[in-house]
Amino acid sequence: MIVTDKPSRRGALKCLAYGGAGTLFTLSGGVLVASDLAQAATKKMMGADTGTPLFVQISDSHIGFNKEANPDVAGTLKQSIALVNAMPQQPSLILHTGDITQLSRPDQFDLAEQLLKGLKVSEIHYTPGEHDTSDAGGGKEFFDRFGKPSKNLGYYSFDSHGVHFIALINVLDFKAGGLGILGPAQLAWLKKDLEGRSASQPLVVFAHMPMWTIYEPWGWGTGDADQAFALMRRFGSVTVLNGHIHQIVSKVEGNITFHTARATCYPQPAAGVGPGPGPLTVPKDQLPHMLGIRSVTYAPHPVTMTIKDTALA
Amino acid sequence: MKAKTIVAALCMSTLAFACAKATPQKGDVTIKNFSFGPSTLTVSPGSTVTWHNSDGEPHTVVSADGLFRSAAIDTGESFSFKFTKAGTFKYVCTIHPRMVATVTVK
Numbered sequence: 001m002i003v004t005d006k007p008s009r010r011g012a013l014k015c016l017a018y019g020g021a022g023t024l025f026t027l028s029g030g031v032l033v034a035s036d037l038a039q040a041a042t043k044k045m046m047g048a049d050t051g052t053p054l055f056v057q058i059s060d061s062h063i064g065f066n067k068e069a070n071p072d073v074a075g076t077l078k079q080s081i082a083l084v085n086a087m088p089q090q091p092s093l094i095l096h097t098g099d100i101t102q103l104s105r106p107d108q109f110d111l112a113e114q115l116l117k118g119l120k121v122s123e124i125h126y127t128p129g130e131h132d133t134s135d136a137g138g139g140k141e142f143f144d145r146f147g148k149p150s151k152n153l154g155y156y157s158f159d160s161h162g163v164h165f166i167a168l169i170n171v172l173d174f175k176a177g178g179l180g181i182l183g184p185a186q187l188a189w190l191k192k193d194l195e196g197r198s199a200s201q202p203l204v205v206f207a208h209m210p211m212w213t214i215y216e217p218w219g220w221g222t223g224d225a226d227q228a229f230a231l232m233r234r235f236g237s238v239t240v241l242n243g244h245i246h247q248i249v250s251k252v253e254g255n256i257t258f259h260t261a262r263a264t265c266y267p268q269p270a271a272g273v274g275p276g277p278g279p280l281t282v283p284k285d286q287l288p289h290m291l292g293i294r295s296v297t298y299a300p301h302p303v304t305m306t307i308k309d310t311a312l313a
Numbered sequence: 314m315k316a317k318t319i320v321a322a323l324c325m326s327t328l329a330f331a332c333a334k335a336t337p338q339k340g341d342v343t344i345k346n347f348s349f350g351p352s353t354l355t356v357s358p359g360s361t362v363t364w365h366n367s368d369g370e371p372h373t374v375v376s377a378d379g380l381f382r383s384a385a386i387d388t389g390e391s392f393s394f395k396f397t398k399a400g401t402f403k404y405v406c407t408i409h410p411r412m413v414a415t416v417t418v419k
Contacts, residue, residue: 105385134371
């Protein structure tokens with residue numbers, strides 16, 4: 001992005017074009033501050049240090065879906081990838097928070113992988129959605145492709161730029177009628193992973209289903225997530241990123257902030273509106289406003305995670 | 314003679330398949346509006362139950378005890394399982410786990 005003392009009209013328009021319609025959340029010391037994106041873009045142009053883009057979250061691409069709500073999900077994923085590639089500073093890595101495919105079929109995984117290879121960024125971390133584990137093998141297709149970092153368990157952690165990333169899986173072993181679940185083995189692993197870790201290290205936790213209960217009748221929550229957060233409360237900055245509900249919902253609880261993301265495929269209704277959490281068909285010109293990606297910028301002093309959601313239009 | 318029997322058997326199996334793919338029959342389960350109907354089904358041992366997805370969304374049919382597990386059943390597709398032993402089998406759609414139902418075999 002261009003840095004000038006006095007932003008030109010063209011420069012400002014450029015920033016606005018990149019920012020798109022959205023709200024910028026800045027987290028500092030656990031307090032979430034929402035500001036207008038245009039204002040934030042100007043601030044950045046004035047030279048204020050807002051850190052470097054650490055990662056981008058892509059969610060719910062549902063490759064293979066072809067119904068009325070979006071007959072071209074490959075096309076909207078490509079547009080999402082183009083948005084990432086157009087970022088003036090490329091992020092270090094990408095998180096895909098699940099529902100890569102619609103039906104867990106090999107050709108759908110293959111096409112998704114092929115499209116995601118179009119990203120300039122080569123480091124991509126995946127956590128599956130329930131659509132990715134709906135093959136007869138209960139996730140075999142997903143794990144055959146993306147199971148290596150987690151040794152086919154679905155949960156693993158890694159560090160980047162001083163931030164500790166934790167991939168969790170909450171779409172296996174559903175209790176009938178219940179919410180998403182992490183399970184005792186994963187919780188025990190998490191405890192071990194966090195033990196002895198400095199509370200000043202920022203955590204980024206990502207999983208497919210929301211890790212707080214947004215709407216229980218539709219299963220929008222994770223039944224045993226509280227046990228995970230009990231282990232994280234001592235940390236100064238915890239950013240929890242989920243997909244699944246195809247819309248942005250955020251919540252702050254102490255130093256833990258929760259954000260669900262837009263999908264790249266189709267929107268879903270708000271909690272409890274209509275018969276169930278299925279695809280929401282909107283007028284064609286509205287669709288790109290309801291799909292998009294999220295970039296997260298990290299500044300270490302003080303720890304600031306700046307979350308920016310950008311729609312396709 | 315032997316060849317004839319095989320041809321006849323093939324025809325019958327094709328016929329049975331065609332029937333199973335047609336409109337849901339009594340004893341079958343229809344998936345619609347994020348629910349299994351009927352939610353409780355009783356069949357005799359040896360019966361084959363077929364689940365038909367008439368919903369706009371894909372669903373799965375996965376038994377709690379691991380006896381049967383479908384792949385994702387898309388709109389207009391179906392899944393069948395033959396029940397040989399008696400018992401009550403609870404199952405769930407793993408894509409929408411609030412969808413639960415049972416098959417009782419007796």
